[in-house]
Amino acid sequence: MAANTNKGFGLLFEMGCGKTRTAIAIAGAAYEKGAIQKVLVIAPTSVVSVWPKEIAEVADFKVTCKALLGTKQQRIRMIEDLQAFPFKALKVAVINYESTWRDEVKRLLEYFKEEESICQVDENQLDDYFRKLEEKDTKDDTFNKRIVHYIKFYQFLNVRGYMKEIPFKPEYYLKKTLIIQRNGMEKQLTFLQKKMIQLGLINIA
Incomplete structure (x- = not known):
């Protein structure tokens, strides 16, 4: 073994x-x-x-x-x-x-500073931003943490009523970084799914 x-x-x-x-x-x-x-x-x-x-x-x-x-x-x-x-x-x-994700949000806002509002940045613009991040971050876990910070930021905007929905699909960008073995079966989970398991939001059969 x-x-x-x-x-x-x-x-x-x-x-x-x-x-x-x-x-x-x-x-x-x-x-x-x-x-x-x-x-x-x-x-x-x-x-x-x-x-x-x-x-x-x-x-x-x-x-x-x-x-x-x-x-x-x-x-x-x-x-x-x-x-x-x-x-x-x-x-x-x-x-x-909060201090761990505040700097990530600051980077996002600075990147789109020419836009009238961060709420007007669309999926294609974010896709371009995420692709550039992906080129810089060689470790999947580091990249995933950045994406999770942005999820939290956009969830905040959504809850506050500034946006109707999050303008990107997290599952499209999150990398699979963890393998869990149970009863001889291997299941690959994303960083976000791992966090959801820790919070009891996902159960593994």
């Missing part, structure tokens, strides 16, 4: 069962083994400030942590401070979900 080379895993605990503290312990063990030097935590805004407190309370290894909240300039300054930390320690940056 081939060795499992998947480097990812999940802590599928119920709320309040210690996911944060377990993740801190795993990061600390990896740091002390020399496997990692830095950690990026992406969390809901409501718990970003909790991470430094939890780390200070339970970490038994050398670590410094910054919660990247505030303006873009403030976040950049905190990252610079983290990078310049003068002592040997695990460096942890904690950022919220």
